[in-house]
Amino acid sequence: MIRLVLAMVWSRRGQAAALALLAMLGVAAAVAAPAYLRAADRAVAAGQVAIATSAERSLTLIALQHDTRRGQEFPADVALPDTGDSLAGLPGFDYVYSAEFPTVGMEPDERYRTRLVYRQDACAHLTITAGRCLIGESDVVLGEQTARRLGLVPGDTVSLSYARFVKGPPQSTFLPDGTAKRFLVTGVYRVPDPGAAYWGQHNYFGGDTGDRPGEPAFVTNASVTAMDRGIVTQRLDGTTTAGALDVDRLPAVQAGLAGLRAEVQRLGGGVELESGLPSLLDRIDAGRTAGHRIVPVLAVSLVLLACLTIYLAVGYGTEGRRPELALVALRGARRGQRWWLATGENLVAILAGTVAGCLAGQLLVDAFAAWRFPGLGADPGLDALRWAPVAAAAALFTTLLAERRQLGRPVAELLRRVPPSGSTATAVAAEAVFVLLAAAAVVQLLTTGGSLTGVGTFATGLVLVAAALVTARLLLPWATVFARRQLRRGRVGAALAGYQLSRRPGGVRLFALLTAAVAVVGYAAAAVDVAARGRAEQAGVGTGAARVVSVGPVSRQGLLAAVRRIDPDGTFAMAAVRLPGAIDRAPVLAVDTTRLAAVATWAGSGPAAERAGPRLHPAAPTGHPVRGGRLAVDVTTAGLAAGKPLLLTLVLSPAGGLADEEVSLGELRPGRHTYAQDTPACATASCDLKAVRIAGYPGSLELTGTFTLHTVGGAPLPAGWRVTEGGRVTAGPDGLDIEITSLNGLPLGLAVQPGDVPDPMPVAVAGAVPASVTGLDGRPVPVGAALTLPAVPGVGTPGVLADLDYADRLAVDGAPSSTGQVWLAAGAPADVLTRLRDAGLVVTSDVRARDVRSGLDEQGPALALWFYVIVAALATALAAGALVLAATVDRARRVEDLSALRGQGLDRSAVRQSTLWTYPVLVGAAVLAGTGIALLGWRLTGWALPLAGIAPPPIPLPLLPRPGTMAATAALAFAILAGVAVLAGRRTLRAIR
Structure with missing residues (x-):
């Protein structure tokens, strides 16, 4: 019996190969989803680590050694050199011990102290420009600028004493509080990389008091121990090594960090833990969670589509084998033998496709990950196969379901050339069940607030497939109406094409399959388009401008004047200040409104930026x-x-x-x-x-x-x-x-x-209109809405936009603002930071919208959406395979029918129309219907996809895809599927005589 089944497979190897290919695509989708999630997890972790600050990739344990010289009692101090190893046992971290305290004796001004620092292995990270590095207990090395300012060279000696800070009045000073120790200046150093992770977060080399550069005096640990000193600050800095935060190591790091917190808490304040690592781990977890919610949505849709394709393929194949099944029944084969002979051929193809799909899914992800995530790989493993048995079981069940209809028919019906029409009531009932399941899934999605777990995961797939089934049931009968009209008008070729679509068994299912496939592709395009535009809005409107430079404390009018000096024409720079915030008030941004149109990134759905300047800065009397x-x-x-x-x-x-x-x-x-x-x-x-x-x-x-x-x-x-x-x-x-x-x-x-400012002050408002805002001096300022915006650039919704000049004139203080910014357009000169510094501004940070966009592109939602590209390709392949299989099964009968009509006088042009138009017309209708269903599915379920990334700014994001994107997707799908249909039709046409 097995040999007979294998012989049947060989004799119809084309159909078997097509069925195996369809099964392979379905199983490949089930395998590709977990495999891609594995690759995306690695990419999310690597991307977040790459953009993390050094503080987020490190931790610091801090312990104080108290001053016990005067007999005071303190809780037992924790000595980090002795206990640090037991505290900080996180895997993949390098640890550096340091100790420091303030000293006097070297600086001539008693208001300033010298930081005396021991840092483990410091000499390996310093460049000695004169003399040598540390060796002995009385050695000290000084920074280049300190040595030059104090006139010290290697070989000189200095005496340093522990310093005690005494707060004024009349002024705060540092006084000696211990026996002085004599040090030998053995070398002068320069720091090759002040921002290296080795130096931790201690700002050793930042600006120091008295406009001095930060240059500690480095000594050995023996010097710290030998000095007569008071409180000593000990630190143990842990920095991550390469690969320490790989996705596989994150559970161990999280467990180690939790244990470290518990141990620090047990010590009762003797040790403090400072680290930005938890926020980095939270971002990685949030990105991975978003990816694990996004990927299965269309993976499930694709598996459902594969099952529908297999059902169609098996049904088409079984229709072509009806005489063969009738012969088996006439020969008196038992029911089990009939089932085996009927289903064995398809089961063999399905099993072969399942095995191939397991391999193809992983290879597809490997190739995609090598292109999209270079250097990371997909990390293949058996875990990727966890959904393969489910997909294979679904394919086998679908095969048996499709076979059942023909095996239950009487022999007389199987021998008929034209098969009887199926039970419309049964088909409609089955489709109604599918529609009810889709409705239940959508309701569950709504009631759970968009939880894409459980039934919610299936909502999109059920909606797309159910809508495709209903659309096919409603639209395809119109092909008969079309055929009759064409026949009455004498257009025989078009009429034959219409009858082929409407009367061919399985025509409704083929149309439903093509429609569902296009809907899946359209849904994927909608998700990618909406997400990409959302990331662009977050980077543009969320940042406020192409580039935002924060500056040190400066007066508001001084900031305005400095920016206007570097950009007198107002083409690339704009001053901005964020007003003091309040919990119960919307955030307020004050800017030089005369430059909004040239610099700010404006929300596209609101009024034009050119209208804001005159509205927010109307003419007013001059001041005094x-x-x-x-x-x-x-x-x-x-x-x-x-x-x-x-x-x-x-x-x-x-x-x-x-x-x-x-x-x-x-x-x-x-x-x-x-x-x-x-x-x-x-x-x-x-x-x-x-x-x-x-x-x-x-x-x-x-x-x-x-x-x-x-x-x-x-x-x-x-x-x-x-x-x-x-x-x-x-x-x-x-x-x-x-x-x-x-x-x-x-x-x-x-x-x-x-009285040189309008009262109330005109503002642009996003959200509710406030009666007043907190002014630059902290007092409430009455405001009136002159303009309504969808979002305030750099602030979001709710938010208030005001004119900086007017906001400053309303303030009654002379304090500088520490929230000053300079917004820059994309065309700002390359040396703009130098110009700002030359204008007297102190640059503290520089944020670019393109860098923000790059960071968003490496977060979990953006990386997960690349899987939708794979889904779109597989869905198109499934639809194309179904077209080829349908054309292959129909070919023999169509060639026989049309050849007979040719013998009765049917002209060649009519045969050509009938052959070449049938499936392209079906594809065209399916593309139009599928695109509409994709938009319907997006409207019902797309809102639940976490596309906005981690902690998005409060700005309105796009909800619907652009018409151009959907039109281009539909055109591409039509071109591919219609091309396949034409090629299949040409092969049939060549066989007609």
């Missing part, structure tokens, strides 16, 4: 400029509370200066007086008067008084001034009349300012 090296304020005061003096302060913003100035004019006295103070910043260039502040001493309550502000800087004050909370102002004949109502709870006091 003052000039002179000594400024005077003429004030008349009355009604002062006895014993509660008030202080007068001017807040000035020098034109082009990098810092505002608060000029204190002292206590106000009753009567009319002139208060003056030197203002050198206003001697050569004018200053804008931001505010005249009146406040009491800290803790003073119930302050009262009335004032007349006659002149500031010798100039009378125009009308239109405003006063902050705590008072009232009116314009009088001699100046501004100010009445204090209450200064309680106002740390900055009362301020009188020029």
Whole structure:
């Protein structure tokens, strides 16, 4: 019997090979999914480690050795040299011990100390430019700039004492607190790589106090032990080695880190643990979790599609073997023999395809991973085969299900040339069950908030296949209507093609298969397109501009002036400051709105950026400029509370200066007086008067008084001034009349300012419109919405965008802002950072949108979506294989029928139309229907895919794919499948005589 089955396979080896190929594709999809997840896991871990900061790839244990010289009792100190190895046992880490304390005796200024540092194996990481490195207990090496500044060379000696910090007033100092030790300067060093992981996170070489470079004095551990010293800070730095954070080693690292935390907690404060490693591990886990949710969605869809393809293929093959099955039944074969002879041929092909699919799936992923993840590989293993038995069982069950229909028919029906139509009610009932399953899966997805686990994993596949079945059931009967109309019009070729589609057994299933395959391809294209655009939005709108440079503390007007100096035309640079945040308020960004259109990355769905500038910075009166090296304020005061003096302060913003100035004019006295103070910043260039502040001493309550502000800087004050909370102002004949109502709870006091900003301040708003925002000085500022945005660049939704110039004029303080930024367009000059430094700005960080995009492209969701490219290719191959198989099975009967019609006078053109148009027309209809189903499936289930990456910014992301993407995908699918159909039709045409 087995030999007979094998002979049957050989005699129909074309059909067997096609069936084996279809089974191979289905099993390959089941194998490729876990294999790809394994490769993606490795890529996610490697990508996150590559972009991680050194702090995220290291840990530091810190222990203090207390000062016991004076007999004070402290808890038992932890000595890291003795206990460090037992504490830090994480695999794959290199550990470096260090100890340090402050000393004096080398710096001439007692306000500054010298960091005395022992760091294990330091000489291997220093370049000695003069002398030698450390050997003995009294050796010390100094940095190049320190040695040059202090005039020290190798061979000199210095005496250093342990230093105790004494806080002022009048000033803070470091005082000697121990017996001095004499050191020999043995060498001068330079650090080849200050940012190397070896140096940890201790900022040894950053800027030090007194505008000095950070250059510790390195000594041996014997020197630290021998000195008369107080508190010593000990550190044990662990840095990862190559491969320490590979995906296979992460569980051991996580377990070791948890054990280390527990041990540190057990020690009760004797040791502290600092590490950014947990955040890195969390990002890796989040990326892997997202990938494990995304990949199975279309993997399951592809397996369902493969089962539908196998069902179609087996059904087509069995239809062609009906006479053979009838002959077996007529010869009296037992039921078991009939089943074996009917199914054996297909089962052999399925089993062969299963074995080939296991190998093909892994090889496909290996090849793809070698291209997409160079240097990482796919790490093949038996774990990738865990879904293969399920896919093989599904294929075998589908085969038996497809065979059952013909094996249950009477012999008379099997002998008929035209098979009877199947039971429409049964088919509709089966499809209705499929639709109900799809509906249940979608409901489960909605009720669980998009949980792509359990039934939710099958939701997309069930929706796509169920919609394809329903569409085929509804649309294909119209082929008969089309054929009848063509026949009445005398278009015999088109009519024959229509009847071939509508009356051929299995035609509905073939159309459903092609539609489902195109739907899977379209869904994959939708996911890739939406995700790619989302990453572009996150990198662009989320960053705010092509490049965002953060700068050190600077005044707001100084930042504006510096940026305008380096870019006078306003084509590539824009000043920005993030206003102080508040838990119950939307974040606020203040920018130079005149440059928004040229620099900022604007959300495409909102109003044009060109509209924002005039709306947020409408014309307003000019302020009150003052000039002179000594400024005077003429004030008349009355009604002062006895014993509660008030202080007068001017807040000035020098034109082009990098810092505002608060000029204190002292206590106000009753009567009319002139208060003056030197203002050198206003001697050569004018200053804008931001505010005249009146406040009491800290803790003073119930302050009262009335004032007349006659002149500031010798100039009378125009009308239109405003006063902050705590008072009232009116314009009088001699100046501004100010009445204090209450200064309680106002740390900055009362301020009188020029009325040169619209009230309320116009802002652009994303989200709810607030009544006020927290200003640059911490006070609430009333605002009004002049523009509504989908998202504020660099902030998101909710958010508020304001004009920096106006926001600064409303502030009554002179403090610098530590959140200043310079936003740069893509066309900014290459030396822009040098220009910023030359303008007096201190660059602290430089973030590029393209780097953010690269990082997003290496996160789990983006890497997982590459699997959808594999799915699209396999789905197209399945559809093409089904077309070839259908054409192969139909060929003999079609050749016989059309040859007979040719003998009765049917012309060659009609035969050509009938042969070549049949399947391409079917493909065209399937592509249109499949694209629509893909959009339907995306609408129902696409929202659940975690495409946005890890911790996305609060900006609105694209929800639907672009029409152009879907049209291009449909065109490509049609070109491939129609090409296969035409080639299959040509082979049939050549056989017709």
